Amino acid sequence: MTNISIREAKNKLTELARRVEAGETITVTRNGKPVMEFVPAKKKGGIDWEGGKAYKKERGITNFFGEIPSDFDEPLPEDFLITPLPPFRGE
Incomplete structure (x- = not known):
């Protein structure tokens, strides 16, 4: 899991999206405190x-x-x- 500041996340959103698509979880921080996580989207399930x-x-x-x-x-x-x-x- 990677920590990244909110300012850096704003500037590197496309790169972060690619990393998350590859399966990585990224924690976004403000003043060193976690405020959100970028996590891979779950595959939609349902009834088969x-x-x-x-x-x-x-x-x-x-x-x-x-x-x-x-x-x-x-x-x-x-x-x-x-x-x-x-x-x-x-x-």
Whole structure:
């Protein structure tokens, strides 16, 4: 990890960006005290949907809790909506 003054960082921003892109972490200081760090950006993650499908396929999984039925967003029947819920027993 490298320490650099804020004034020097201002004058060498492009060079510092290249060093950070290469994986280096640089601490910027003001009056000898750290005020910020330049760190490499994290690769954005997320859900690998294709990987999940391949995993299920190779293991023969045809139905999975996380799948949403095709009629999920269809309106509910009216009798379902007006039927009272059973009493809550707190169990």
